[in-house]
Amino acid sequence: MRYAMAIDTRKCVGCADCVVACQTENNVPIGYCRDWIVENTTGTYPQLQLEIRSERCNHCANSPCVRCCPTGASHYEDGGIVLVEAGDCIGCGACIASCPYDARYPHPDGYVDKCTFCIHRVRDGQKPACVAVCPTHCLYFGDLDDPESEVSVILKKRKYKTLIPEAGTDPQLYFLT
Amino acid sequence: MKTNRRDFIKISSMGVSSTALIAPMFNWKSGSIETAENPGGSYSRTPTYCEICFWKCAGWAYTNEKGEIWKLEGNQDDPHCKGRLCPRGTGGVGMYYDSDRLKTPLIRKTIAGKQTYVEATWEEALDTVAENLQKVKEKHGAECTALFTHGSGGKFFGDLLNAFGSSNITAPSFAQCRGPRETAFLATFGEIIASPERTDIRDTRCLVLIGSHLGENMHNGQVQEMSEAIDKGATIITVDPRFSTAASKSKYWLPIKPATDLALLLAWAHVIINESWFDREYVERYTYGFEQLKDHVQQYSPEWAYGITTIKPDIIRETAREMAKASPAVIIHPGRHVTWYGDDTQRLRAVAILNALLGSWGRRGGFYYPDRVNLPSYPHPEFPEPKRTWRDAHPGKYNLALEVVSNDICDSTIPAPDRACNFKAWIVNGTNLIYTLPDKKKTLEAIQNLEFMVVIDTMPMEITGYADVVLPECTYLERYDSCRTDQHREASVALRMPAAEPKYNSKPAWWMVKQLAAKMGLEEYFKWNDIEELLSWQLQQAGTSLEEMKRIGVKKFPRAFDDMYFRQGEDVPFNTNTGKIELYSTELAAEGFDPMPVYTAHEEPAPGFYRLNYGRSPAHTFSRTANNPNLTDLMDENVLWVNPKVAREWQLKNGQPVWLENQDGVISEFPIKVRITERIRWDSVYMVHGFGHASKQLSRAYGKGTSDSDLITRVHVDPVMGGTGMRGNFVTFRIEEPEGKEVVA
Numbered sequence: 001m002r003y004a005m006a007i008d009t010r011k012c013v014g015c016a017d018c019v020v021a022c023q024t025e026n027n028v029p030i031g032y033c034r035d036w037i038v039e040n041t042t043g044t045y046p047q048l049q050l051e052i053r054s055e056r057c058n059h060c061a062n063s064p065c066v067r068c069c070p071t072g073a074s075h076y077e078d079g080g081i082v083l084v085e086a087g088d089c090i091g092c093g094a095c096i097a098s099c100p101y102d103a104r105y106p107h108p109d110g111y112v113d114k115c116t117f118c119i120h121r122v123r124d125g126q127k128p129a130c131v132a133v134c135p136t137h138c139l140y141f142g143d144l145d146d147p148e149s150e151v152s153v154i155l156k157k158r159k160y161k162t163l164i165p166e167a168g169t170d171p172q173l174y175f176l177t
Numbered sequence: 178m179k180t181n182r183r184d185f186i187k188i189s190s191m192g193v194s195s196t197a198l199i200a201p202m203f204n205w206k207s208g209s210i211e212t213a214e215n216p217g218g219s220y221s222r223t224p225t226y227c228e229i230c231f232w233k234c235a236g237w238a239y240t241n242e243k244g245e246i247w248k249l250e251g252n253q254d255d256p257h258c259k260g261r262l263c264p265r266g267t268g269g270v271g272m273y274y275d276s277d278r279l280k281t282p283l284i285r286k287t288i289a290g291k292q293t294y295v296e297a298t299w300e301e302a303l304d305t306v307a308e309n310l311q312k313v314k315e316k317h318g319a320e321c322t323a324l325f326t327h328g329s330g331g332k333f334f335g336d337l338l339n340a341f342g343s344s345n346i347t348a349p350s351f352a353q354c355r356g357p358r359e360t361a362f363l364a365t366f367g368e369i370i371a372s373p374e375r376t377d378i379r380d381t382r383c384l385v386l387i388g389s390h391l392g393e394n395m396h397n398g399q400v401q402e403m404s405e406a407i408d409k410g411a412t413i414i415t416v417d418p419r420f421s422t423a424a425s426k427s428k429y430w431l432p433i434k435p436a437t438d439l440a441l442l443l444a445w446a447h448v449i450i451n452e453s454w455f456d457r458e459y460v461e462r463y464t465y466g467f468e469q470l471k472d473h474v475q476q477y478s479p480e481w482a483y484g485i486t487t488i489k490p491d492i493i494r495e496t497a498r499e500m501a502k503a504s505p506a507v508i509i510h511p512g513r514h515v516t517w518y519g520d521d522t523q524r525l526r527a528v529a530i531l532n533a534l535l536g537s538w539g540r541r542g543g544f545y546y547p548d549r550v551n552l553p554s555y556p557h558p559e560f561p562e563p564k565r566t567w568r569d570a571h572p573g574k575y576n577l578a579l580e581v582v583s584n585d586i587c588d589s590t591i592p593a594p595d596r597a598c599n600f601k602a603w604i605v606n607g608t609n610l611i612y613t614l615p616d617k618k619k620t621l622e623a624i625q626n627l628e629f630m631v632v633i634d635t636m637p638m639e640i641t642g643y644a645d646v647v648l649p650e651c652t653y654l655e656r657y658d659s660c661r662t663d664q665h666r667e668a669s670v671a672l673r674m675p676a677a678e679p680k681y682n683s684k685p686a687w688w689m690v691k692q693l694a695a696k697m698g699l700e701e702y703f704k705w706n707d708i709e710e711l712l713s714w715q716l717q718q719a720g721t722s723l724e725e726m727k728r729i730g731v732k733k734f735p736r737a738f739d740d741m742y743f744r745q746g747e748d749v750p751f752n753t754n755t756g757k758i759e760l761y762s763t764e765l766a767a768e769g770f771d772p773m774p775v776y777t778a779h780e781e782p783a784p785g786f787y788r789l790n791y792g793r794s795p796a797h798t799f800s801r802t803a804n805n806p807n808l809t810d811l812m813d814e815n816v817l818w819v820n821p822k823v824a825r826e827w828q829l830k831n832g833q834p835v836w837l838e839n840q841d842g843v844i845s846e847f848p849i850k851v852r853i854t855e856r857i858r859w860d861s862v863y864m865v866h867g868f869g870h871a872s873k874q875l876s877r878a879y880g881k882g883t884s885d886s887d888l889i890t891r892v893h894v895d896p897v898m899g900g901t902g903m904r905g906n907f908v909t910f911r912i913e914e915p916e917g918k919e920v921v922a
Binding site for chain 2: 011013015016017019020021023024031041045046048049050052133134135137138
């Protein structure tokens, strides 16, 4: 089992519904977030392109954050989901420094927090909150080992890229272009 | 010095902590924003429909075992949202948890020569409202009262006003927003667009957006369907001086010179007619005035339009053909906020005409015929016939307005010798008129001339500071309302019921109205004891029940007939004078207006000035959400989009705060940060509407960004339907904080 997410940049409008749904679902304190929007404009008026991406933890298969965690709080769950066990975390921030995607933040309660792919929902047979809420249906989630999963199906059909592949972390967020 | 009868009062009993003002992003630390604990396992859910915008998506409010509201999710059966709320709907919990909410009724009193608000019981506050409305009725007549509303509570206050003897019930959503398109489409097709829009975006093959920024305005169903259309490979053509999100999704982006859209629309009509791209059979069968139209558009060639719009003739031709190739599955979108330049009905007529030429009205992928449930009113005696209506204030004006013109009520509140009665009392529910109506000075002058104003709101919006009585309404998550029965492909009913007890000393509108009716001797019009009895009765008439609705939230009613689109060769009667789709409008002609749209040039900015364009952010609805903690977390201020060429000329830097001064010398109350971006033309600047709040009681919104409304002092009123054209204002930059600036407050 290998959980992954595909994000269709052709459909994403950058509304940040994914951000709000994540915050309310996971009780992320106001002022913090586990997912975010990036808008990248290139060109000069009127020859312009705009890429909008909904970003979060890449749940890398080769995660620097897991490798550098001194307590083992950062670890892999079934399906490759990278999690932080809050009770084991000492808030040292080594993982924050190691993440090429800046996907982690220090929770005010004293531990490091990040996207969990909504593992509590996924185990319950639901989609992550961001995927379930997205008004443009631009987020696809599922098991890459299952050829029928919506993420496998869309990755077969479309061209995609990953972010900062040169970091060698084997990220599991696929951006459809 | 003239003292105001009605000084602006800061609602100081709200107890705003100073830390909240300094660091609003970290409010959670001071504990001023409560949030529900993640309930983990056990929770319950209650049905609701959203009040954050007019799309009214149905959803579920989840509460934990302590009864705290945890989160909101869409209802899978709802045709408006298909189980997915937009960011504002998802963030609706913030409206409930906002610690700046109005908490108790307030009455304006003068103590030691100073006007102040005194906290009151509901009994005292409602007595004051009833007494003052009766006073106005005895002195001037009931018809001198008006209701401004933009929210579900307005239904109840509207019934109260009708029972009282006035039909002057107005919503700014007509004359400040979608009015021109409704008048234009009624004149053309004999039907209005209404809400949610009957655009069949799901199945369209070509979607044309004229300044409409879907994706930035999160009209949920339309955004979802645009995304579906992208998946299906539909062509999107966006006409906008700004590289909007929608423009970035488009095959064609036409970066038009602002205020020249009508020239482009007429040139498209020219190409479609002259190159025979129109749907000949449809036009012959259904339309009236084709020959007149053909003659009329000869003057509007693409070459002519090029010099006006800056859009090249070959692009105008190419996009016209692209639309025609998709016909009839093509939508020249009528937009929503279309009160721009004062000739808006005529521009929307051109939109309607293009749709008629391409045969998209009544066709799959064009405009469908919607269905809806009609819930009967609870039996009551007939409302009294008002002696006068708002139309009597200006006889002969705005005859084609389909709803009460809000700005005309405002105008008619300022005394004039030629009017027998001016408006003397306003009831304002859920609309912050200080920023909703353009020309703030005039709005304030009108308010000074009132004998009484009661404001019903959830938040201490600016308008509340001018009220004689402020009534705190509970949020939509704490109350019942009338059921939602809006149109869609399939008729549906949606229930809103309380997910939690009202916080503080707030109450629902239906309760206020029921109490007021008793105090004003109007009980016979409200024979139900409470809203559950009213809803039970109504839902039974529709073949369901309150119990069932509490369980399912949304009930759909399949269409009785297969009549969403015209059948091949079907004869369709249209509700116009000629019974046809009127390319040549006999109704406009009869009223003395151009029967076919005529291009007129609009004023252009003077050197050093830029056209002030404004729009929406997906995170906010007008100023209504400006203080919502969840949504300010996404966006807590607006910024000013400036083209790099302009920034160079003015030596502006990214993030630099500037003040704006408009053509009338009005300077923005607060500075706005510059965003230098290639996404905006050099002849205009752009900001998101709804920011720059002057009410300190909105601790997260106060002084954040700039209010476009403050700078919209020049209003081009549409002579056809009274709409307020607001995009004829120009601003220049003030780098230093201006001294002695005129602040209208």
